[in-house]
């Protein structure tokens with residue numbers, strides 16, 4: 001879901017990171033959908049080389065992907081030229097780099113963090129480039145090979161944890177859409193059409209560009225390609241992909257390992273980071289509702305099923321038996337003392353309301369439900385703060401029932417004074433939080449009734465757009481405060497402390513707001 | 524009997540009956556009110572009813588006079604109707620006004636008794652919290668034992684109280700699994716449980732969006748980066764950042 005303010009926010013990010021020219025090209029792609037180089041030149045009124053350079057920057061930073069539409073797909077000659085599609089999510093992810101680095105620092109050592117930092121900073125790098133960076137950073141005395149080996153070992157660690165992946169193909173040929181995809185594109189209101197079509201197209205392009213699952217996390221080293229197919233766990237990233245992996249690996253062995261190190265590009269695997277952040281968000285949400293035991297069990301289940309997840313927005317985790325959950329629980333530090341019965345009891349707790357679903361003695365996490373709850377929390381909190389507790393109660397009632405309810409019935413169910421109810425509902429309706437319909441009845445004394453309803457999808461979109469707007473505002477305000485700070489260097493210590501506190505509060509709020517945006521946009 | 528005589532006949536007093544001092548008009552009004560049982564009747568509608576029943580037209584002042592005398596004699600009483608509190612509504616003293624008129628156990632004098640509701644809600648919450656898992660029956664019985672409500676609460680009414688707690692996110696509805704903490708409750712029965720980590724009446728945790736100025740801003744749709752209302756000049760931000 002890309003909203004109008006989402007676009008403004010993304011353009012603002014690109015402007016601050018890469019300047020106005022790149023931002024102009026990026027905005028053009030965000031608003032008009034995929035374009036060829038010629039079309040971009042026409043629309044942006046920039047020179048061809050300016051557009052080209054901007055595109056190169058955007059591609060280097062994984063914000064744009066080039067592709068070739070399948071020949072013969074359309075008669076239009078223009079369509080046969082390379083097109084460029086902007087990857088909105090990857091632009092927004094740029095805000096999350098500190099969060100990504102944090103995840104790595106919790107799991108791996110400092111060297112790996114540095115390696116990832118380089119990748120985030122430069123978008124894409126070869127092993128050789130990474131090692132050159134390490135050499136510049138580390139003690140110069142070490143030999144080139146020693147450092148290359150160390151860099152390689154760190155890269156393998158990152159690959160094994162799936163924090164880094166092979167870059168997608170530079171310019172894949174797009175296959176025809178499957179029937180399912182094209183029918184999906186036809187649905188939906190007209191206004192959202194461009195944005196929606198882009199999303200399905202984006203999936204197709206990214207699918208076409210993605211390296212095979214087996215190659216994605218595989219680094220074939222020089223020594224291996226020389227030796228006869230000996231894949232050794234210690235210096236090759238391991239994969240559970242099975243047979244497919246073997247054939248892919250063999251294929252890649254025909255490439256020269258040495259050349260690989262010079263040309264193969266690597267980048268941060270945003271998907272894995274987003275998955276971990278999503279899991280973390282689930283835990284945070286659950287912690288507000290249930291006790292520690294339940295949280296430990298959920299964490300263990302997430303740990304055990306993470307690698308089986310195919311996409312970030314997975315609805316259910318793969319089912320686990322009680323025994324395997326218990327095994328996983330006692331692996332963790334906090335879970336070491338937990339008894340089998342406690343785990344069983346926690347699972348009961350987790351299944352009402354159903355955060356975890358039990359099917360035939362196996363348990364599966366209902367991500368969709370947990371995320372929906374987190375979204376509701378956020379929206380209700382806004383309603384509470386903006387319109388007060390009575391309004392929030394009414395909103396929750398309507399949001400829980402999910403259908404039309406009449407004014408008096410709302411007053412009865414919420415135990416709120418009848419004559420106050422319509423006023424509160426009206427306020428919510430005016431700001432688009434409620435949907436209202438008049439019901440005209442002929443013959444009875446009261447001739448019309450008002451019916452109210454919460455349309456969850458509309459609200460979600462509305463709130464997300466406002467959140468993007470707020471994120472943009474936070475950024476602008478922060479930039480403004482920092483600017484002020486420069487001018488006020490001559491200030492007294494006291495005033496400077498105040499400034500610092502302001503900036504700190506603003507930056508913290510940015511990160512927190514981004515957590516909420518993820519819940520609505522990415523999860 | 525001519526209509527004229529009829530009207531006269533009504534005027535005559537009926538000696539020896541229980542409503543000794545009643546005029547015929549008084550009686551006609553009383554009959555109409557009694558016939559409405561626990562629903563009572565609007566003053567305005569009495570005239571029409573008498574016309575239908577007795578075929579006479581009583582002028583408004585006459586009806587007002589009858590009502591006054593009936594109230595003084597303690598035969599009828601005025602009640603507040605929650606539907607329209609401004610209008611006068613009468614009911615015979617032989618009946619307790621129905622819930623439709625009074626609004627039920629949570630109403631007092633035609634308006635919601637918010638103080639009592641708050642007290643009842645606290646009782647409900649405390650009881651559920653104490654029991655950890657509570658059934659509707661258990662809560663109803665407990666509440667009625669406390670004698671706080673002025674009339675006995677039905678299960679339905681207790682459910683309304685708990686419903687309001689659920690809408691405030693203080694209590695949640697759960698289905699008994701028949702084991703563990705539900706051991707004494709039949710499988711599948713709906714029960715209630717307090718949402719742990721939230722004290723009764725405490726403010727819920729504020730969401731990330733609601734905790735910054737723009738999240739609660741009434742002007743967000745007018746606010747643009749370089750407009751008259753903009754984040755740089757925003758008064759809400761100024762206030763928020765004013766340590």
Ligand code: SF4
Nearest residue numbers: 736737740746754757
């Ligand atoms: S910047 Fe100020 S005026 Fe603009 S939306 Fe935020 S709080 Fe409202």
